[in-house]
Amino acid sequence: MEKRPQQPDATPLILPNSGASAKQLERIPLGDPPFREERLQELLAAHPRVLPVSEIEPAYAPLVYLGREIPIPSGFLDALYVSPKGYLTLVEAKLWDSPEARRQVVGQIVEYAKDLSHWGFEELDNAVRQADDASNGLLERVRQRGHDVDAASFIDTVTRTLQRGEVLLLIVGDGIRKNLEALSSYLQDAPNLHFSLRLIELALFRLHSDNDRPLLIQPRVVARTSEVTRAVVDVQAPNDVDVTVELPEEEEDDSSSRQQLTETAFFEQLADNTSSETVDEVRALIDDITSLGPVRVWRSSSVSLRLPDPGGLDRHWTVIVLWTEGAFELGWLGAISEDGGYDPEIWKRYLDTVVDLTGVTAAEKHTKVGSIHSLLRVREEYLEAVAQFVGRIQSAATTSDR
Secondary structure, three states: OOOOOOOHHHOOEEOOOOOOOOEEOEEEOEOEOOOOHHHHHHHHHHOHHHOOHHHHOHHHOOOEEEEEEEEEOOEEEEEEEEOOOOOEEEEEEEEOOOHHHHHHHHHHHHHHHHHHOOOOHHHHHHHHHHHHOOOOOHHHHHHHOOOOOOHHHHHHHHHHHHHHOOOEEEEEEEOOOOOOOHHHHHHHOOOOOOOEEEEEEEEEEEEEOOEEEEEEEEEEEEEEOOOOOOOOOOOOOOOOOOOOOOOOOOOOOOHHHHOHHHHHHHHHHHHHHOOHHHHHHHHHHHHHHHOOOOEEEEOOOEEEEEEEOOOOOOOEEEEEEEEOOOEEEEOOOOHHHHOOOOOHHHHHHHHHHHHHHHOOEEEEOOEEEEEHHHHHOOHHHHHHHHHHHHHHHHHHHOOOOO
């Protein structure tokens, strides 16, 4: 295997105490003994956190490892993971010996996703048991990792995501490049699936030149799929009928689309715990809050509405957190004055107003927790409290007495 050249500008440096020279770490190419594909698979099995899933799509995190060489109709999947909420991650760990290998692995993992879309929970559970020749299936393995999950909700989510093909596909290896022309053609072969595909390069570095341990592992997300048009529509109409098709404009920043599944998962779980009517009201409330300045930060079980610091620093102040259980939380408000230097009366007045409106109770310092329904009942009054809170911070940011 031909080694690819080192990239000095991407090589980490260790900065010792003042006055000493910086040490440039030595990269270990994957593919050199002992770091072959089998060792790469072992690494991903033992340390799932090396995969930056929470940054890619929070709904899939944390990863719970289910096994290697999972038997499915078109082959054996290198590794399979599931989140405690029931979202699946498929991983192929490959070394890039040739362009053909790159094209093949993209097609291969998409084929695996297509296979799984024809399965239900029971088929997948049996495959996991068969792979490790063990009695424990998906639910047992998640609980063994310390996650308290509701069996019915977990099974329903796994089943739903299988049917939709709503899985995360990760190709992990060395020497991955962004310009994989084969990527879009393979996506065209699965127009009914809603998978998300990421290419992750693992860079390994020796901390000591004479020993492979300790080892620094640097994951790099080097390519991601974007939303593409994957179906063909054949319209048959008389000659005098004018038919037009409008496509959405491409966005340079795909951060919102990357969060699409997490947002979907949030509202699905909220619906399970409350009602479809509550989901509609919460959607509208979130839209109204963001119109006042805060931005959405999605997690698998919550969404935070955070106000960017109008003082110009790279900080955000949490206005409110909404949870899938049907609760809301006012937390970390003290940071506005403790870390930001704003008058503490700003957050105290906001907190006291929400307490008076909803009757929430104290959970810990600076934190109040209550039912989403108690918030929705005073929706207009609450939005006015948010507007005043934002206005006071913006006004304080323009003064010099902070």
